[in-house]
Amino acid sequence: MEYDHKKIEKKWQQLWEQNKTNEVDLDAAKKPFYNLMMFPYPSAEGLHVGNMYAFVHSDAYGRFMRLQGYDVFEPIGLDGFGIHAENYAIKIGEHIRDVSMRTEANYYRQLKMIGNQYAWSHKVETYKENYYKWTQWLFLKMYERGLAYRKKSLVNWCSKCKTVLSDEQIIGGECERCDTETEKKEMKQWFFKITDYAERLHRNLEGIDWSEDVKIIQRNWIGRKVGAEVNFDVHVGGLKGKVGGKVDELNIFTTRPDTLFGVTFMVICPEHALINTYKSKIKNYEEVLDYLNNIKNKSDIERTDLNKDKNGVRIDGLVVVNPINKKRVPVFVADYVLPNYGTGAIMAVPAHDERDFEFAKKYGLEIVEVVSSTGRMEEKELVVAYSENGISINSDLLDGLKTKDAKEKIINWLKESNLGKEKINYRLRDWCVSRQRYWGPPIPMIKCEACGWIPVSEEQLPVRLPEMDDFLPDGKGKGPLNKIDDFVQVDCPKCQGDARRETDVSDPFVDSSWYYLRFLCTEFERKPLDKERLEKWMPINMYIGGKEHSVLHLLYSRFVAMVMCDIGYLKEEEPFKQFRAHGLIVRDGAKMSKSKGNVVNPDEYIKVYGADTVRMYLMFVGDMRQGGDWRDTGVRGMYRFVKKVYTLLGRVAPLDQLADRGEDDDFKRLLHKTIDGVKRDMENLKYNTAISKLMVLTSKMQELGCTRDELGDLVVMLVPFAPHLAEEMWESLKLVKDKGVLDQLWPEFDPSLAIEKVMELVLQVNGKIKAKVEVLPDIMEHEAQKVALENPKIKGVIGDKKVIKMIFVPGKLLNIVI
């Protein structure tokens, strides 16, 4: 019996498709289990081994759950809209539509080849009308609730991709897609108000079962900070002499309201409205304007360079009064204060903030210490800002209070005097969803001169993405659709007058923010989602995917699910009950890259060794969370194993013909320990050790032979890893069962058969192993001591030294301390 993977895998893949083995009746399912993997954004190179790595791990889990009796729904689709695909099409000079059709075919071919139990009848492609129609619907829902809005603000601009991008798509200052350094531009764009959900997004992280590191990344990105908002009065005048009346208020956010007595100046950002409002009162307006212009000309990198000197300009003519001690302090404009965090203005406490300290030193400003570690004034002069918590000093009512208590007291004081309040601030900013590109869903909005922005009505969806030959972005701030008059010109839905369509398309991350909901509802043509379906199947039981989406897809999806929950489509606001991030797969210790030419092409390996071998190798190469190191020799080793398993069919015999299977059945013990151990490993996604346990069992079966039922147990356990092989062997075994191997239940574990009859007791002296003896597993402490002290080796080590004590660990060891 030669193992012919080509024949076997083809045969079963065809049978699965014919018999719809992997389809689930979503309505009839009794024990729903939604097993999701991040659907790929297809590239022309085809399925990367990195995708494959994630997919087979996810599939193994789904198959395992099926063996636990669940109705597992495992959908797949393509996230095909987007800049990535479009850029590639531009590069090779073909139309994106043609390229997409080609990559689609290629992807589905490859995805079928790896043998995952996909519910093919539920596939979605984000770039098909029957999908993006509903992405547009989602936009309308957002708009209805005031969660989609237009605003002019500083946005990220990629000069190579010629579009704006969201904050989440800027990775270390570079475009997520093309690694070009991005710049800030002031533009009017569509945003989703994710900041309205900041608190819920932050709070819920507590209760969801996700990889801890991903939760931390999200938490940091959301950046929740508890502090206070304080209102300072702004007056016209100078620091000395007469001062005019209050003309305005300057609101600031601080996380250290307890340092209010230490405020010696204020700083506003260059974009702050105060400057323009009081330009006639500002004595050195020219100088201020010079400074602002100077900053405008600086690039982003220059402006945010941390090593750069802090500089700014005093706004002469305005002063601010500290509400707590009525002290007049100067106001500066400086670019170390950011326009898009807090209120764009700060109270400067140089003694307790590094940046303020640096600024104060440079401009010779007063530094007043109001916190110290001891609660007493420090003897020596401050050389660095003391930004830790401590005890308040020089702070009147706060003196002697610990930072935590001082904060609380001052916030109460602010509230009572109506000068401020507790305030929670987030780093998270709204999600910019406009893209000045072609390959995406047109944003379904119409601009009428008379009526303003009017949403396209739901019945009019989809707003079809028009065919166009020249789909290249021009970089002038409008999408390519702007070139098509037929598309742009439209009657206003309200007044029937002349109006223009929005020509930007939406961010591809909008597409992927809800695909998992659509998977459950693909057969509904007239509605995007079916509430019953969602109630039955959501939230997703297990989601496996890459860490690179920690903030991006995983954050956006949570936000969109919350909105869907608020609208009433979902019962629970968190879409992914469990999420596990997988690691990166490298090759021979180095990152795979096209330029290095070390990219693993899964097709080749599947051709030579078969999908089962490649699947198993990917799961054996290391812990899923850590990723793995691809080695060709390792794949060959796995191939050896797969073949070895297959040859076990020739080792099947009736029990009485098997040698070495006496009363005390060691083999039976191993089998049951394996059944138990592999199950535990699978539950914890420790596939590598699960496989190693199966290898041990396989070797033993090969050595001793096994019964039909025993091999059947192994074959069932192999299903998650090597489904084709399992099917083939199951068929050969001709076991009388009413269902195929994919729908068997996990072999039953009998703990009584797994009990050891003898054990090896480790004998240590002072924690070092000196001898091992075979004893009964339930040996009592005093017996063990007797055995140990009579052991010649131990005797020799102890000699005439005195035994101080003996520590006995049942089932493990005895340690003698001398």
Add this chain to the structure above:
RNA sequence: GCCGAUGUGGUGAAAUUGGUAAACACGCACGACUCAAAAUCGUGUGUCGCAAGACUUGUGGGUUCGAUUCCCACCAUCGGCACCA
């Protein structure tokens, strides 16, 4: 700078609550089969040592009868954030 992860043989990696470090696999060596090779099977394989034995989980400390595991300090690599008040 802040937050997080990782560091174990020649290699990929294992190690329930602290209890036999290196399971499983790759590679290598030797052997069997073969005219030969491949494939397959068997044996060995952390380091030093002929051996007895000693040493060994990034480095240095600590707690403990006992530490890959817990604590402290440091080093290296990778990832996230970064003038966020």
